[in-house]
């Protein structure tokens with residue numbers, strides 16, 4: 561019962577039907593009302609006035625109910641307005657970003673290149689399995705933490721820009737155009753030596769995905785080494801990568817007689833790493849020898865009495881140092897037997 565509504569609308573009590581009729585279904589209900597209204601009429605036959613009144617009422621009711629029925633059906637269009645809007649709001653799914661862009665990590669290990677058995681001890685090249693996904697920075701070695709700015713140096717020779725395809729170890733990588741770059745001026749641990757992987761990881765971190773600048777230590781045309789590797793200093797991301805590897809204690813400075821452009825910086829970075837006892841410099845040193853003997857032609861030095869030094873004949877290539885540090889500051893590396 562919604563009397564109030566009915567009342568407002570029509571004139572009679574009948575209105576209940578009418579009130580309802582404001583909805584589409586009303587039409588029928590109002591008719592019922594009409595029917596009922598008629599019934600009472602007949603019995604009252606005697607009074608014509610009553611009959612007329614009833615007739616009037618009936619007509620009125622009919623009119624009203626028809627009107628209402630009409631109205632009820634007409635408004636239908638309005639309610640449809642809203643529905644379609646809601647469903648569209650769901651597709652909030654946002655394009656998923658694909659995580660790591662680290663490409664190129666699948667490389668197959670390069671066939672081992674066997675160096676010619678020449679006398680000059682250029683570090684043997686023993687490519688390791690392809691790089692794993694770029695390793696996070698190895699900021700802290702067994703020694704002191706890295707502090708201060710990374711290694712920097714200006715260009716002093718002809719330069720060229722390349723892209724890295726693969727890192728082989730701490731001082732060698734392959735470019736996208738297929739050249740093998742051996743970083744000049746340094747020597748990182750060889751296979752089986754401590755910190756070899758740390759050095760490779762550091763190089764990856766420093767050059768991976770970057771535009772790398774090769775800096776030649778003279779004319780580019782002369783920068784091809786004995787093993788057909790391109791010899792160059794390396795810069796990337798604003799860092800003198802060659803020096804940074806040294807500064808982190810992951811490479812010895814390794815100066816051939818004709819290595820010249822960055823000797824001082826490299827020696828300086830090596831001193832810093834040594835003082836902080838990073839990586840290569842983290843191990844206790846053996847008892848000092850009375851004399852250290854170096855080979856100018858191939859930058860290695862030995863403790864007096866080392867078996868390897870016996871092959872070095874006295875001559876202009878033989879040089880003596882009073883201390884290990886003196887030999888290191890000359891850009892020479894201890895031989896494997898004399899490292900510890």
Ligand SMILES: [Zn+2]
Pocket residue numbers: 861862863866867868869894895896897898
């Ligand atoms: Zn030795």
